[in-house]
Amino acid sequence: MSMYNMLLLQDMVGWVGIEAGLFHDYTMMLLCLITVGFCLFLYFMVSSGAYIIKGYSSSDYLEFTWTVVPAFLLYSLGVPSLYLMYFMEGASKYDxxxxxxxxxxxxxxxxxxxxxxxxxxxxxxxxxxxxxxxxxxxxxxxxxxxxxxxxxxxxxxxxxxxxxxxxxxxxxxxxxxxxxxxxxxxxxxxxxxxxxxxxxxxxxxxxxxxxxxxxxxxxxxxxxxxx
Ligand SMILES: [Cu+2]
Structure with missing residues (x-):
């Protein structure tokens, strides 16, 4: 059960809860990676003085990257999410x-x-x-x-x-x-x-x-x- 000092989800006792907990952890890991990665990127851009937008206009490489990387991230979130959704549907026979x-x-x-x-x-x-x-x-x-x-x-x-x-x-x-x-x-x-x-x-x-x-x-x- 939840206690006053708990930050994360409760200990799960069912498969759906365990899968949902794993998905939560995975999503949080991705979010943290994106946040930290973006902050590091900003830091290095600013500290290196290479933050002038002009230098990046019409960059095929940059446009390709900022399309493919988010698409890949969304895909890696969507697949386990769909899996979890169908998993929660569960069995069609009941005791x-x-x-x-x-x-x-x-x-x-x-x-x-x-x-x-x-x-x-x-x-x-x-x-x-x-x-x-x-x-x-x-x-x-x-x-x-x-x-x-x-x-x-x-x-x-x-x-x-x-x-x-x-x-x-x-x-x-x-x-x-x-x-x-x-x-x-x-x-x-x-x-x-x-x-x-x-x-x-x-x-x-x-x-x-x-x-x-x-x-x-x-x-x-x-x-x-x-x-
Ligand atoms: Cu009520």
Whole structure:
């Protein structure tokens, strides 16, 4: 989870998050190289006194370079970006479906793969009810349990206004729009408890509708919700 002194992304627990983290690092590396390279170029140009534009008019070599180099840089960003986009589409077969409905200001969840429908609401735990070691503004009364190392399809919608269901440590975020069903794949690599928050300003208590998901083994998952 994110801490107050963190500068970069959280430790990722899912493939999409890991790939997104790698892409982030790669992009930052390119940006730093370009910035440092450009600053060095400017420095040497200015310090050598060769910065007079006149000397560079109609330079085929220069025009070729400033076309090819940015094109190559954009290409090297675009290819992994497209790869990541299709990677996030994920599998077309699922082990499980979780329905998430955003409300002002709580989340309700539904699992339909069992004999009877499992439905529950998830509210934030009030500050006065927090125990020692609990996370302020992140703890919820009903955590969603999902099996790890499995493909979970999450269907997201809203009962009132726009919300967004986000789990930063999985690299996932999806809008919850009223009258529309969005879906994404959630897959976690190891047992973990992940937190998220509503990521679309949805009203006065927008900051107080956190998301809590725990990834457990199939046995624990089935014993939690029944077979
Ligand atoms: Cu919201």
């Amino acid at each position: 499980l479906t979780l329905k998430v409905i955003g409300h002002q200001w709580y989340w309700s969840y539904e699992l339909n793969d069992f004999n009877s429908v499992v439905e529950f609401d998830s509210y934030m735990v009030n500050l006065s009810d927090l125990g020692v070691g609990d996370f302020r503004l992140l703890e919820v009364d009903n955590v969603v349990s999902l099996p790890f190392l499995s493909k979970v399809r999450v269907l997201v919608s809203s009962g009132d206004v726009l919300h967004a269901w986000a789990l930063p440590s999985l690299g996932l975020k999806i809008d919850a729009c009223p009258g529309r069903l969005n879906f994404m794949n959630v897959s976690c690599l190891r047992p973990s408890l992940v937190f998220g928050e509503c990521s679309e300003i949805c009203g006065v208590n927008h900051s107080f509708m956190p998301i809590g998901v725990e990834f457990v083994s199939w046995d624990d998952f089935l014993s939690c919700y029944g077979s």
